[in-house]
Amino acid sequence: MRNLKADVLSKGEIGLIHEGSLEVLSEVGIKIAHAGARSIMERAGCTVDESNGVVRIPRDVINGALKSAPESWTFSSRDGKHDAKMVSDGSRTNFMNLGMGTKICHYVSENKFDTRDSTIPDIRNIAKVLDACENVDLVTQPVSALDLMDKRCVRTLHEAEAMITNTSKPFLLDPDPRYVDSYFDIMKACYSGDEEEALKKPFLMVGGCSSSPLQLDTPFCELAIKAGEYNMPFMSMTMAMAGTTSPVTLAGTMVIHNSEALAGITLAQLVKPGLPVIYGSCTTGFDFMTDTAPFGSPENALISSASSQMSQFYGVPCITSGAISDSKCPDFQSAQEATLNALLPALNGTSNVFGVGLIELGMTFSLEQAVMVNDMIPLIRHALEGFEVSSETLSIDAIKEVGIGGEFISRPETMAGMFGHTHPELFDRNMYEGWKNTGGKHTLELAHEKVQSILSEHVATPIEPGNLKEIQNIIREADKKVL
Amino acid sequence: MTQKDLNERAKKAVMAYDQKTSAEVAKEAIAAKVDLVNLIQEGYTAGIQEVGDLYQAKKLFLPHIMSAANAMNAGVNLLTPELEKSGKSAGEGLGKFVICTIEGDIHSIGKDIVAIMLKVAGFNVVNMGRDIPVKDIVAAVKSEKPKAVGTSALMTSTMVNQKTFEELLKEEGVRDKVITNIGGAPCTQQWCDEIGADVYSENATDCVNKMVARVKM
Numbered sequence: 182m183r184n185l186k187a188d189v190l191s192k193g194e195i196g197l198i199h200e201g202s203l204e205v206l207s208e209v210g211i212k213i214a215h216a217g218a219r220s221i222m223e224r225a226g227c228t229v230d231e232s233n234g235v236v237r238i239p240r241d242v243i244n245g246a247l248k249s250a251p252e253s254w255t256f257s258s259r260d261g262k263h264d265a266k267m268v269s270d271g272s273r274t275n276f277m278n279l280g281m282g283t284k285i286c287h288y289v290s291e292n293k294f295d296t297r298d299s300t301i302p303d304i305r306n307i308a309k310v311l312d313a314c315e316n317v318d319l320v321t322q323p324v325s326a327l328d329l330m331d332k333r334c335v336r337t338l339h340e341a342e343a344m345i346t347n348t349s350k351p352f353l354l355d356p357d358p359r360y361v362d363s364y365f366d367i368m369k370a371c372y373s374g375d376e377e378e379a380l381k382k383p384f385l386m387v388g389g390c391s392s393s394p395l396q397l398d399t400p401f402c403e404l405a406i407k408a409g410e411y412n413m414p415f416m417s418m419t420m421a422m423a424g425t426t427s428p429v430t431l432a433g434t435m436v437i438h439n440s441e442a443l444a445g446i447t448l449a450q451l452v453k454p455g456l457p458v459i460y461g462s463c464t465t466g467f468d469f470m471t472d473t474a475p476f477g478s479p480e481n482a483l484i485s486s487a488s489s490q491m492s493q494f495y496g497v498p499c500i501t502s503g504a505i506s507d508s509k510c511p512d513f514q515s516a517q518e519a520t521l522n523a524l525l526p527a528l529n530g531t532s533n534v535f536g537v538g539l540i541e542l543g544m545t546f547s548l549e550q551a552v553m554v555n556d557m558i559p560l561i562r563h564a565l566e567g568f569e570v571s572s573e574t575l576s577i578d579a580i581k582e583v584g585i586g587g588e589f590i591s592r593p594e595t596m597a598g599m600f601g602h603t604h605p606e607l608f609d610r611n612m613y614e615g616w617k618n619t620g621g622k623h624t625l626e627l628a629h630e631k632v633q634s635i636l637s638e639h640v641a642t643p644i645e646p647g648n649l650k651e652i653q654n655i656i657r658e659a660d661k662k663v664l
Numbered sequence: 665m666t667q668k669d670l671n672e673r674a675k676k677a678v679m680a681y682d683q684k685t686s687a688e689v690a691k692e693a694i695a696a697k698v699d700l701v702n703l704i705q706e707g708y709t710a711g712i713q714e715v716g717d718l719y720q721a722k723k724l725f726l727p728h729i730m731s732a733a734n735a736m737n738a739g740v741n742l743l744t745p746e747l748e749k750s751g752k753s754a755g756e757g758l759g760k761f762v763i764c765t766i767e768g769d770i771h772s773i774g775k776d777i778v779a780i781m782l783k784v785a786g787f788n789v790v791n792m793g794r795d796i797p798v799k800d801i802v803a804a805v806k807s808e809k810p811k812a813v814g815t816s817a818l819m820t821s822t823m824v825n826q827k828t829f830e831e832l833l834k835e836e837g838v839r840d841k842v843i844t845n846i847g848g849a850p851c852t853q854q855w856c857d858e859i860g861a862d863v864y865s866e867n868a869t870d871c872v873n874k875m876v877a878r879v880k881m
Contacts, residue, residue, distance in 0.1 A: 214770070281820060283850040298854040325820035327855060331827050357821060398770045400821070424727070425773050469725040472777070472867055544849060 183567045186271065187528040189486040195494050198432065198487070202439040203240045210237035211395045211444045215402030218448055225451050236444075243443055246450035252496040254457040256319060256414060257382035259371055260349040260642040265319040267457070267498035271489070271530025274565075275318035276523070276558050278311055279463075279505055279536040281355050282324045284545040286510050288629045294510045296545060299324035301343050303546070306636055307538070308347035310548050313639040316558035317537055320344065321353035323546045335659045338363055341385075342656060345371070346649070349642040353416065353500075356387040358403035363659055365411045370651040371644060380412045388416030388461065391441035393426035397448070405445065409453030416500060417445025418461030422474040423484075425467050431480060435487050438464040442488075446497060460499040462488035463535070463543075476505035476536070476543050477518025482525040489531035498532040504554050505536035505543050511550040511625055515540050519554050524561055549628040552635075556607045563603050607631065667698045674707025674739055679715060681731035686739035693743070700743050704754045708736045709786075716784035720869075726777065733780045757786040758879050759811030762804050765794035766825045771818035771848075774868075778814065778847065781868040785876055787811075798829045805833065805842050811879060812863075814845035814871065823850050827859040843878060847871060 190198070212234045213219050219236055223229040225245075228237040256265040265275050285303045287295040307323045322340055329336040337357040341364065344352055354364060364385050372378040387408050389401030408415035419438040421427035427437035442460050449458050466480030467473070475481065485501035492499030504523035506515035523534050536543070537558075538551030568574070579592060589595055607627045609616055622630075644652070665673075670693050677685040686708070693703050715732040718724040740754075747753060761782050765775050772794040779791045790808055792801065805813055817823040826846050833839040846856050847865040856864035863878065865871035 281850070283820060283852055283855075298852050325850065327820075327852075327858075330820075330824050330855070331858070355820070392770050396770060400768075422773075469727065470722070472726055472869070 183569065185528060185565045185567050186530060187486070187525070188490065189483055189525075189529055190490045194432075195490055198435045198439055198491060199494065201436040202443060203243065205395070205436060205440045206238040206243065206444060207240065208237065209395060210235040211397060211440065212236075213397045213402060213448075214399045215397075215406075217406065218397070218402035221406075221448065221451050238444060238447060242451075243447050246443075246447040247495050247497065249450050249454035250446060250458050250495075250497045251455060253498065254414070256351040256386065256457075257384045258349050258351050259345060259384045259644070262642065263318070263350045265351045267459070267532055269493055269496045269498045269532060271493055274527045274531055274562075275533045276316060276504070276537055276554075277319045277353070277500070277533055277535055278307075278317065278321060278323050278546075278551065279502065279539040279543055280321040280323050280353070282539060282541070282544040282546050283327055284541065285324060286540060286545050286547040286550075288511075288547075288549050288625070288632075291623065291626060296509065298327040299546065300328040301326040301339060304340055304343040305347050307546055307548065307551070308344045309639055309641065310551055310632060310635050311538070312348035312350060312641040313635040314537070314552060314555035316555045317350070317551075319351040319353065319533070320348055321535075322355040323538060325355065333660070333663050335360060335363070335656065335663060338367075338656045338659055341367065342652060346644060347641050351384050351386070353386045353388060356404055358400050358407060360659065361387060361404065361407035361411060361413070363655055365413065366655050367652050370648050370655065373645070373648055374651075383411075383413050386414040386416060386459070388418050388459065389445065390418045390420050390463070391445060393419065393421035393441065393464075394437050395441060397441070397444060401445065402448065405449045406452050408449060409456050412453070412456065414457040414459065415449045416459035416461045417442050417449065418500070419464045421464040422467045423465070423480065424469070425474075427464070431466070431483055431487070434464060434466075434484060435491070438462055438484070438488065439491055443495075458497060459533075460488070460492040460495065460497045461501070461535075462499065463502040464488070465502065473507075473542060475507045476502055476539075477507040477514070477522060479521065481505070482522045485522070485526040485531060486529035489526050489529040492532065493530055500533040500535045501526050501531045502543075503527070503531065503534035503536050506540045506550070507542045508540050509545070511540065511547045511553060511628065515547070515550055516553065519550070520557060520561075523554070523557070524564075527561055527565055548632040549625055552628045552631045553607055553624065556605045560603055560605060665692055665696055667702060670696070670698055670703055671707040671710070674703060675711035675714075677739065678708055678711030678732050678735045681728070681735050683735045683738035686735045687742060690739040690742040694746055700747055701752055701754050704740060704743060708740055712736050712784050713786070716781075719784075729780060729784060730777070733783065756788050758876065759787060760790060760808055761787040761812045761814065761875070762790045762792060762801070762808055762810040763814040764792035764796040764801055764816070766801075766815045766817045766822050766829070767795060767797045768825060769817055769819060769822035770794050771816070774818070774848065775814075775816040778816070778865070778868045778871050781872050782875065785872045787875070798825055798832055801829060802832050802836055802838070805838050806836070810842060812843035812845055812875060814847060814865070817846070817848040817851060820850045823848070823855065826851070826855075826861065830859050830861060843875075845871065845875065
């Protein structure tokens with residue numbers, strides 16, 4: 182078989198979650214904090230209760246939104262060399278990091294780490310490493326710049342600048358709805374002032390996260406509306422936690438998540454029909470032994486997988502959490518969790534695995550974890566591709582020729598086909614003496630060396646000096662206006 | 665029904681997560697004109713504290729605490745107006761703790777869990793709700809005169825208001841009158857130190873442990 186697939190949900194189960202969500206949205210409704218957003222929904226045929234902000238959404242409004250949402254679209258890159266294809270048919274899985282944490286785990290030496298608050302220099306370094314990671318297809322802001330929290334500046338623009346000057350990959354922002362016009366101006370600047378190009382090929386995406394259960398806050402709505410105005414792709418993300426802000430069952434949690442994601446997509450489509458949108462899930466379970474919401478858990482993998490299937494059912498590309506670990510440093514736990522939680526959603530055809538590099542339940546970034554997961558991605562891709570069984574690949578003729586007790590090493594097919602097998606960079610496959618003779622370094626040490634070499638040598642596609650000056654101008658002017 | 669019987673039934677109702685019985689006991693107690701403060705302390709609070717002890721021992725968990733708290737509130741919420749009428753109070757316990765989700769942020773479940781756990785631990789908790797303007801929190805510090813005030817922020821965009829809150833408390837001359845406590849997923853000990861807050865709580869248990877230690881200092 183080629184292109185291995187799994188189905189966490191059967192067709193019937195997809196239908197049940199879908200119908201359950203429609204029932205919730207039409208009977209319970211969703212609380213929408215933004216008056217303008219409520220008007221948009223009302224004009225489209227929803228029932229709005231202005232006394233409590235609850236909007237009840239009938240199925241035909243949702244169906245209309247899903248019809249207008251593009252089934253696939255290209256998320257452009259700043260330099261045109263890293264465009265990411267967003268699909269909803271399960272044919273392509275991208276990998277990206279997660280955001281936003283507030284800490285970074287620095288590797289000091291083997292088994293010694295220093296975790297501290299993340300800063301602007303950290304964001305620059307992370308962007309550089311993600312840019313160099315050939316298997317990371319797009320990026321999001323990984324951590325917040327806590328060193329700018331109390332500075333009189335527009336933190337979000339400085340964070341965005343730190344990212345785009347160190348990576349040219351498509352970028353999902355940590356957006357502040359007050360500055361969507363600035364984000365657009367920055368894109369325009371990268372296109373040397375060409376507004377049409379910025380509208381046609383946006384390399385910045387904005388997104389909002391619903392508040393479970395069943396609430397869209399003001400920033401979410403403002404972002405959905407502004408995204409439409411500037412033709413920027415919009416992600417409708419959820420972050421429910423089973424047993425706390427959604428039912429304890431994963432099926433019930435899927436209903437809450439799905440209802441919220443659909444409501445967000447509906448709003449975005451009503452503002453601008455045809456706007457590229459993303460069906461997003463960072464919804465997960467809850468561990469009552471630690472009272473935390475783990476992301477390295479099978480529950481998270483199952484919810485992300487189910488979400489992938491729902492998004493394919495709706496024909497909307499998705500971003501689903503995966504490859505995240507709950508460990509406090511890169512280690513066995515972080516390796517196991519990242520693997521399971523990348524693999525399962527990928528098997529279920531997710532458009533984007535959202536989590537490279539994040540540990541500590543998504544709150545800490547590790548550069549070493551990022552490069553290790555980067556090394557793992559082609560292994561996963563290779564495994565999911567399966568292998569071809571055909572009259573040619575059965576190699577019967579070759580077997581007959583080589584015969585009993587012969588060798589296949591010197592065969593021309595071996596010479597031609599050897600590079601079709603995997604060879605990871607950081608996961609050592611030498612025998613013991615060979616490994617010892619080539620340095621005897623463990624994975625984490627090799628990962629750290631890779632990080633160091635990226636940081637000292639890698640250069641992202643530079644922004645033209647004139648355009649960069651304009652970007653810095655935009656930020657400076659915005660900073661001046663901060664009271 | 666004697667005081668002792670009512671106390672016992674209240675305690676059992678809390679431990680059985682039985683809101684109906686909890687409310688019934690409260691109504692009977694009001695009708696029977698028993699000592700309502702004693703009923704709260706030896707009945708409802710005794711029940712929730714026992715559930716709290718079992719939670720600390722990891723024999724019971726959050727769902728049990730929340731359910732027990734709901735059962736307790738079903739009764740105590742009926743008693744509170746009666747106490748106010750007669751000018752009595754159930755006591756401050758370990759002290760008053762004002763808690764809220766900070767301005768701009770509507771996430772509340774973590775904060776509500778902390779509120780319940782502080783109540784179980786013996787604090788008199790004033791839960792202001794969510795998306796509370798910084799100036800209103802300062803006003804509450806002035807009017808409620810709590811021992812501590814806790815703000816929760818779930819987004820880095822709202823976290824900055826925790827610093828604004830510290831500054832406004834100083835400006836209003838009440839910073840030294842209250843212990844400030846911060847929490848929420850993006851918050852860190854480093855952030856707490858940087859903004860000058862007194863306590864950083866990683867979760868509800870952390871908050872309770874630190875606050876109990878603090879007030880007993």
